[in-house]
Amino acid sequence: MGITERKEREKAEMRRRIVDAAIDMFVAEGYEKVSIRNIADKIEYSPATIYLYYKDKDELLYDVQAEAFGKLAAYFKAKITAADPLERVEQLALAYFDFSQEYQELYDLMFIIKAPMNSVEEDEEWKNGLEAFSYLRDIMTECVEKKLVRFEDPMTATLSVWAFVHGFISLNLRCRIKIAQLDVLALPAFVRSCVQHYVNTIKA
């Protein structure tokens, strides 16, 4: 029965086309431009067709988010090169920050906006972020076990580093850091220095 297989493949290809169009629009034109109608236009299908492949917009955005997390994992893989765990923490933190600057709209979808998380059931687990999260968790766990950091609990360590960097990034992306009246051009460098200072602070 090669026919059902081909149909499955075609279904998957269509989903690919939809997700690719969506992520392109995210990166190129920003979140606002990503409407079902705009995606449909781009792939030259009617809006209703998209609903044959995705039950709603959230479910589609969830797949786009998965794609974005793939990019982040690749980013980590490329930029975390050190052997020393503490150095790896710093490399990860800075790579995470750099990613947020290079792909602001994707960062939004991955970590800030509500949308795609609605399609994750209350009890169900959220798999998209797992690979990237594991990177951080494994490094921090190693740091804790080798007593390289001032944390006793690996989970506290992991979430603290994540929260610290994400905090800066999201306050900045949402223009709340404006209140500090810093020079906008100097901001990225300032945030990087804060991150580095933090990593130094947690060293044992």
Add this chain to the structure above:
Amino acid sequence: MGITERKEREKAEMRRRIVDAAIDMFVAEGYEKVSIRNIADKIEYSPATIYLYYKDKDELLYDVQAEAFGKLAAYFKAKITAADPLERVEQLALAYFDFSQEYQELYDLMFIIKAPMNSVEEDEEWKNGLEAFSYLRDIMTECVEKKLVRFEDPMTATLSVWAFVHGFISLNLRCRIKIAQLDVLALPAFVRSCVQHYVNTIKA
């Protein structure tokens, strides 16, 4: 000419009615329910009337945000009671966290969603957050000057504390912390403990 004064007063009163209705809806029913039409319904005016008092939704949300920041400042005033600067840091951080839990939808408007910041011009300053920010900045500046913390620069200290706590809050509000598979009921206590751990970490 008492008439123009009365008109001004009436204009202000109308803006009050609109903002009050909006903030009530935010707190009671959440961000999604706050549409111009819904607000108009609540104050028993037509939607178009709102545009006689606010140029667009962003400008209205900006005033709602100002109201919300008033609540936060009151929260700080009530909960930051210690004399010792380091104790004050901890009280502020925990008060900030408690506020975010008690007024989740307001926190959204104040620190997470894009919306009301569009009505702040690029070069113009954002006044809404100033009082609350000053609370934190003054405390951190004192800590730095008295060498109570491992920061040399007051601004780095201020933004680091803010980013750390905001990071946890926003990852949690947006369900991204799900990835850590912690017990949901135990989460608030866990976050509090992370915040306390951080405050201890930055002590000189």
Add this chain to the structure above:
DNA sequence: AAATATACTGAACAGTGTTTATTTTATCCA
């Protein structure tokens, strides 16, 4: 070739922010 199953779409529904022409209400002046 006819019957069935699959894929797709046009049009509609209910909602959004916003604008404009029109009507209602209030103020001013003769």
Add this chain to the structure above:
DNA sequence: TGGATAAAATAAACACTGTTCAGTATATTT
């Protein structure tokens, strides 16, 4: 006080959004 003027409020429309559904076109099966 009555008519002109100014201010305030609105109904209706526009252009958009996510989503659904009846109907059409295309494949597949018999």
